[in-house]
Amino acid sequence: MDFSAALPVADVVAFNRPAIDWHAASPELILLGFGALLTLVDVIFLDRAKQYTAALAGIGLLVTMVPILTLANDMSETGPRVMFDGAYVIDEFSLIMKAIFILSGYVVILLSTNYIAEGDYWESEYYGLMLSAILGMVVMASSRDLISIFVAFELLSIPSYMLATWKKRSLESNEAGLKYYLMGVFASAIMLYGMSLLFGASGETILTKVNASLSSDPLTGESLSSSTPVLTLAVIFVIVGFAFKVSAAPFHNWAPDTYSGAPIPVTAFLAVASKIAGFVALVQLVFVGFYARADVFQPLMWILAAASMIIGNLIALRQTDIVRLMAYSGVAQAGFILAPLAVAGDVGDQALASIVSYLAIYAAMNLGAFAVILAAARKTGSTSIESMNGLFSYAPGLAVAMTIFMFALAGIPPLGGWFAKFQIFFAVVEQGGTWAIILGVLLAVNSVIALYYYASVARRIWADQAPDGDLTPIRIPPSLGAALVLTVVATLVFGFLPGAVSQFTDVGLIAGG
């Protein structure tokens, strides 16, 4: 009997397996492998694994750096690697951002080591969730289509919601998690609606194709202007969605509450890695997806940048809690990073390079500041700004480190921050239009305002008396010490040798943009 007529085999359409460049995907695969290994080790060894999980997570991150370095090494020969029809791209920008994510993730794990193990809220899944959030960021740096960006965004957000609630029995932490969650899902719904409009206006999901079809009519080749209302709305919705993530004013309300309620290492993670991931997505959308439509995104970025700088700085002036101070200063810093996007259409290369160097330096300074706050809180048990009083009298090393970070954040030469701020300033002024000059003036004025509150923290450290005259030194565990040394060295190197940074961050326009 002949069964072949009854079998559907002949009908099966040949499935073309997509070409996968395993070398390009190896950072993600290694991270995923270590995440799975962590979970497995935890399930098998239970409490006996407690002391090794942090080390294992740290090793995983360091191993992930290896393929990133080899990819960077190959970059000069092979050029950008493109997979899945342009949805996934490895170029200089994505490699630099991946390295920043992994190194800042490593510092956060160093900060977490003792904090999480000594706290009453130890759960072994902490590091697994942390690695998956970092995995989301690493994926984000390469995602060049709307769907991948959305999935990467959720992959980094969902573990963050849970990490912010990690102190389950603390009301503050509960509140931090719920607020962050509600704001996060609201933001992603808005962003998705914008993406659906963008898909409708362009008929594409791959960012380079979105850009191509937005800039000209595919049939006539003429410049397209009639879909501008839909496009404007789409761009506004997408950018507002990410503005929540980077805590740009007026979408910053969740940040201070979430930062002060979450465990301090998680706060550092949200304030640095998570925020940088939001900027990476914005940069990719602006420089690849919307680049032809500078008339739409530039005014929006101008407003966000100006509002964030002014609101962030003014509210930061009257904070009494150092973590909330850092949150509002983070809002102001977000304004600085958004400023070059407001002129990106005219001075693309320079704007991109200034953003990348700012992000690298921002990561080092902010992680360092949180490391000091964490160390000080080990003794004082509080994060109120008074707990910094007289830090010099009992912990001179920490006092010097904190002073370095504060002045670096304020942008005082020769510490890291000044180079970042100057690059942003020059990129903005370079454009030369009236609005750009106004933004430049705002940048300058806000730098001065910020100097006031950063310097007042430094003054407390050096000039004031320690509370109750208690001069017991702070015992700093080795991992925390390593994190402090790493961030101090990075901040100093970025400041004294800005050439070293710009050599890496002077990326050309993102591939395909």
Add this chain to the structure above:
Amino acid sequence: MVEIIVFAVCAAIVLVGAVGVIAARNPVHSALFLIQTLFGMAVLFISLEAHFLAAVQVVVYAGAIVILFLFVIMLLGVDQAEDLNIEPIVGQRFIAFIVGAATFVLMVATLAGSSDAITGQRQATGPLGDELTDNNNVRELAEALFTDYVFAFEATAILLTIAVVGAVVLAKRTSGEMLPVPQNTLEIREADYQARVDARAAELEANAAAAAEAGEDGSAEASSAAASDDDTADDEMADAEGGDA
């Protein structure tokens, strides 16, 4: 004609459900209204030739997500009605309506003005599928999913795994001894409660004194007011205790 009727009926079902979700006092009713909206959406999906998604909509959304909502509502016993007459932040609702209406008008205005500009017929990824051939909707969807979007697809697999792991960690009871209520929330609550009780007692006293001066009718009114006030005070006490337990 059939198309119009289907659209009209489903749109009505969807919108009534949506308004029901935000207007119902009881969260259980909100969840049931949500199911109504989701079923209406499933039919709309079919009329837009998204057959696979229509099935997924019913199975995943109505069948899993809303059931999960109902489980949590019942599990926690938070199905008490919320008093919608109290507006927590004055003017909040008004602003919310203005914002919502403005968004809607903006969206409709831009969409209505856009129809000519969107040319269609580009088919970047693949067609929607044709019932008459083997290239049906499910096959087209699967082919797109496992070629161009396979990386995002794998990423969602990780996402679902960590969501499950994280949810278990968050929701499980912590092993070992339960720590005392942290910090001074308890004292603050008690002090706060005591202060409110004192204030209320003083107020009642003043009322009673005023009523006594005013005469008999007034005092009767005052005592009934006092009785109802006692009820609310008891409720508050129950709330406070429940919160600390």
Add this chain to the structure above:
Amino acid sequence: MEITSNWYLILSALLFSIGAIGLLIRRNPLVMFMCVELMLNAVNLSFVAFGDRLGDIAGQVSVFFVLVVAAAEVVVGLALVVAISRRRATTTADDLSVLRG
């Protein structure tokens, strides 16, 4: 009269606005999550309608991802609510006001 995809888009806009209003006026986190679901459904309808108009399967693929992610989000959100209600009896967003500043 013919039903064009614009009708679906306007329905989607209406649904999105209702969800957004609900999210802003309701205080019960569970109902707020449901409002987010309404907004995500509006997004789905808009993706499918655009996909139908363009004759492109990518719209439906996007919906597939939104569905999966929505499921993950709900799981995490409900776990948060359960974790919080272990600590306190009432769960409304206004009760959560330890942090103010």
